[in-house]
Amino acid sequence: MSQHRPLLKRLLIISSLMFGFAFALVPLYDVFCQVTGLNGKPSMQQAKTSESINIMQQVDVDFITHAQAGAPFKVIAKNQRMTVNTGEMNKVTFKASNLSDKDLVMQAVPSVSPGLSAQYLHKVECFCFQQQPIKAGESVDMTLLFYVDEELPTEIEEMTLSYALFDISDKL
Amino acid sequence: MNDSIQQIDESSEHHQPSGITRWLYTTNHKDIGTLYLGFSLLMLFVGGAMAMIIRAELFQPGLQLIEPNFFNQMTTVHGLIMVFGAVMPAFVGLANWMIPLMIGAPDMALPRMNNWSFWILPFAFAILLASLFMEGGGPNFGWTFYAPLSTTYSNDNTALFVFSVHIMGISSIMGAINVIVTIFNLRAPGMTLMKMPMFVWTWLITAFLLIAVMPVLAGTVTMVLTDKYFGTSFFNAMGGGDPVMFQHIFWFFGHPEVYIMILPAFGIISTIIPTFSRKKLFGYHSMVYATSSIAFLSFIVWAHHMFTTGMPLAAELFFMYSTMLISVPTGVKVFNWVATMWRGSISFEVPMLFAIAFIVLFTIGGFSGLMLAITPADFQYHDTYFVVAHFHYVLVTGALFSIIAAVYFWLPKWTGHMFNIKLAKIHFWLSLISVNVLFFPMHFVGLAGMPRRIPDYALQFADFNMIISLGGFAFGLSQLLFVWCVVQCFRGGDKVPAKVWDGAEGLEWEVASPAPYHTFSTPPVIK
Numbered sequence: 001m002s003q004h005r006p007l008l009k010r011l012l013i014i015s016s017l018m019f020g021f022a023f024a025l026v027p028l029y030d031v032f033c034q035v036t037g038l039n040g041k042p043s044m045q046q047a048k049t050s051e052s053i054n055i056m057q058q059v060d061v062d063f064i065t066h067a068q069a070g071a072p073f074k075v076i077a078k079n080q081r082m083t084v085n086t087g088e089m090n091k092v093t094f095k096a097s098n099l100s101d102k103d104l105v106m107q108a109v110p111s112v113s114p115g116l117s118a119q120y121l122h123k124v125e126c127f128c129f130q131q132q133p134i135k136a137g138e139s140v141d142m143t144l145l146f147y148v149d150e151e152l153p154t155e156i157e158e159m160t161l162s163y164a165l166f167d168i169s170d171k172l
Numbered sequence: 173m174n175d176s177i178q179q180i181d182e183s184s185e186h187h188q189p190s191g192i193t194r195w196l197y198t199t200n201h202k203d204i205g206t207l208y209l210g211f212s213l214l215m216l217f218v219g220g221a222m223a224m225i226i227r228a229e230l231f232q233p234g235l236q237l238i239e240p241n242f243f244n245q246m247t248t249v250h251g252l253i254m255v256f257g258a259v260m261p262a263f264v265g266l267a268n269w270m271i272p273l274m275i276g277a278p279d280m281a282l283p284r285m286n287n288w289s290f291w292i293l294p295f296a297f298a299i300l301l302a303s304l305f306m307e308g309g310g311p312n313f314g315w316t317f318y319a320p321l322s323t324t325y326s327n328d329n330t331a332l333f334v335f336s337v338h339i340m341g342i343s344s345i346m347g348a349i350n351v352i353v354t355i356f357n358l359r360a361p362g363m364t365l366m367k368m369p370m371f372v373w374t375w376l377i378t379a380f381l382l383i384a385v386m387p388v389l390a391g392t393v394t395m396v397l398t399d400k401y402f403g404t405s406f407f408n409a410m411g412g413g414d415p416v417m418f419q420h421i422f423w424f425f426g427h428p429e430v431y432i433m434i435l436p437a438f439g440i441i442s443t444i445i446p447t448f449s450r451k452k453l454f455g456y457h458s459m460v461y462a463t464s465s466i467a468f469l470s471f472i473v474w475a476h477h478m479f480t481t482g483m484p485l486a487a488e489l490f491f492m493y494s495t496m497l498i499s500v501p502t503g504v505k506v507f508n509w510v511a512t513m514w515r516g517s518i519s520f521e522v523p524m525l526f527a528i529a530f531i532v533l534f535t536i537g538g539f540s541g542l543m544l545a546i547t548p549a550d551f552q553y554h555d556t557y558f559v560v561a562h563f564h565y566v567l568v569t570g571a572l573f574s575i576i577a578a579v580y581f582w583l584p585k586w587t588g589h590m591f592n593i594k595l596a597k598i599h600f601w602l603s604l605i606s607v608n609v610l611f612f613p614m615h616f617v618g619l620a621g622m623p624r625r626i627p628d629y630a631l632q633f634a635d636f637n638m639i640i641s642l643g644g645f646a647f648g649l650s651q652l653l654f655v656w657c658v659v660q661c662f663r664g665g666d667k668v669p670a671k672v673w674d675g676a677e678g679l680e681w682e683v684a685s686p687a688p689y690h691t692f693s694t695p696p697v698i699k
Contacts, residue, residue: 003357004281004282004357007353007357008349011352011353011383012349014383014384015345015349015383015386016387018384018386018388019387019388019391020391021387021388022387022388022389022390022391022394022395023395025388025417025420025421025424026395026406026417029414029417029420041414068409068410069324107410109409109410109412115482115484116484166409166410168410171410
């Protein structure tokens with residue numbers, strides 16, 4: 001037995017490390033996606049304002065929302081489609097309604113398609129940065145302030161910003 | 173010195189506990205190997221019965237026999253049982269029986285842990301199977317338990333599924349550690365690594381794969397558990413998690429897992445083919461390197477299971493090419509087996525029949541795998557019966573056929589009797605024909621667009637599904653012949669000499685048949 005102990009110990013350590021590695025994959029995955037922008041997750045950090053405008057490059061931006069798992073919210077952008085110049089600051093107002101008869105808290109999670117364009121969409125202000133309490137049956141206006149990076153590859157002419165809406169009242 | 177060891181051995185043999193306690197307390201590698209093999213045979217029939225229920229429901233279009241929810245439980249538990257209950261324990265059982273005999277060791281290095289790693293298994297499967305009979309039912313989200321199916325939408329018994337997978341994982345990790353320590357520390361003097369039999373080599377590499385990825389599986393199910401019951405959000409976008417990440421973590425385990433289920437099979441075939449071709453294995457060194465490179469590549473191909481999740485082009489290309497790269501070392505193996513048979517004095521004993529069937533049919537499974545690796549084509553094949561056909565060719569006619577071949581090959585060594593050759597040959601031919609009637613038409617219904625994991629299907633698939641079901645029933649029934657052959661062989665039969673097969677090589681053929689309870693108490697001399 002004693003002759004086996006060193007090897008046994010090493011193998012047990014490898015197994016434990018690999019168990020930890022499964023959990024380490026979670027932050028690694030997020031970092032990897034942020035660095036490469038592969039999965040369409042835009043940054044949740046507040047961006048600085050843009051300083052210049054490229055009048056030569058235009059891109060169409062669509063805004064869609066969808067409520068997840070029967071969350072009783074309806075969110076519609078006043079302009080559902082915009083044509084913007086890269087570098088130009090844009091403001092979009094979303095009208096959010098609570099369709100239920102209870103006071104609820106909403107969380108919107110953004111995602112951008114095509115995935116590679118996510119890293120070029122900078123949000124200076126977004127209702128998705130905070131949880132949004134909405135009273136029963138009421139509607140509120142929410143603001144998104146964004147610009148598209150001038151570095152955006154020219155082959156991307158169209159992008160869609162999609163918000164998944166969750167009811168997080170129970171989780172608070 | 174030698175005499176005293178001999179005496180200890182004999183006396184301990186006389187003081188063996190009898191009855192059930194012999195099996196409960198045993199630390200003997202042969203007993204534990206037998207337990208593992210017996211357990212996996214039982215699980216083969218439990219999982220097989222579920223497959224019969226699935227095929228009975230799919231015999232005709234429309235819902236005939238069972239509810240869709242129960243159908244989903246059947247496909248899920250069939251997969252889990254066959255992977256973790258039938259194929260893996262069978263290979264561990266063969267490792268327990270044969271590795272000490274092949275490397276001239278008296279037993280496994282850690283016999284008490286060996287006992288434990290077997291005896292927790294029945295509890296794991298009891299928990300899993302019991303959940304089928306509870307309110308809410310068993311797991312119904314597929315053996316891959318994708319989130320959010322296994323988190324948001326699963327029933328309350330998911331915790332039982334998670335714990336049973338935990339126990340299976342612990343058992344596999346302990347088994348793998350035991351194999352590695354045995355191979356590294358207990359080889360007979362003179363048996364260098366490059367003199368080890370191929371079966372030992374493939375198992376060594378498999379064991380490393382096991383300790384690398386089974387903990388990742390344990391981590392994945394733990395995340396599912398906390399997501400479902402404790403409010404974490406690993407896979408829940410609402411809390412900042414990501415359901416696609418589930419698939420990445422799962423397949424990081426899942427792809428090496430499929431090689432865990434086939435590498436020992438390669439070892440078995442590399443043992444049987446030279447024996448009945450009466451030649452040395454062609455390209456032993458290239459076999460070792462091919463096995464190692466398959467194991468290495470298995471870690472960098474996982475996302476080929478996820479082409480349709482919306483990956484960027486660069487990633488799709490990377491995973492497509494790395495997947496296709498695996499066919500190179502696999503091809504080396506297939507060509508080496510064929511080259512071993514080339515100009516050999518081949519005889520067609522039962523293990524050889526299964527081994528040759530393995531080479532042909534596993535290669536078919538490999539080819540359909542290559543088709544699935546082509547990203548643009550995979551969008552068509554994804555989640556269809558083509559995939560079902562592919563993985564059943566590599567797992568049934570691959571892994572399972574190799575296990576059956578191994579059992580027929582070493583059964584005379586274990587029991588001291590020759591099995592009923594005529595019956596075994598009937599078993600082979602029935603299995604060979606029915607397995608192809610069962611799985612080959614699945615390619616066509618898959619290409620025509622029939623999705624997997626559904627209890628009902630469009631009318632145009634009716635005829636083919638009836639043929640598939642008939643093949644399935646025939647294949648299931650044929651395996652009863654296998655059980656009869658094995659049972660008969662344990663009870664009696666023609667006595668066999670120590671070297672059962674005249675072309676066989678290796679230390680296991682130097683001990684008497686049946687193999688004595690204790691072997692190689694003094695290490696053999698390796699030339």
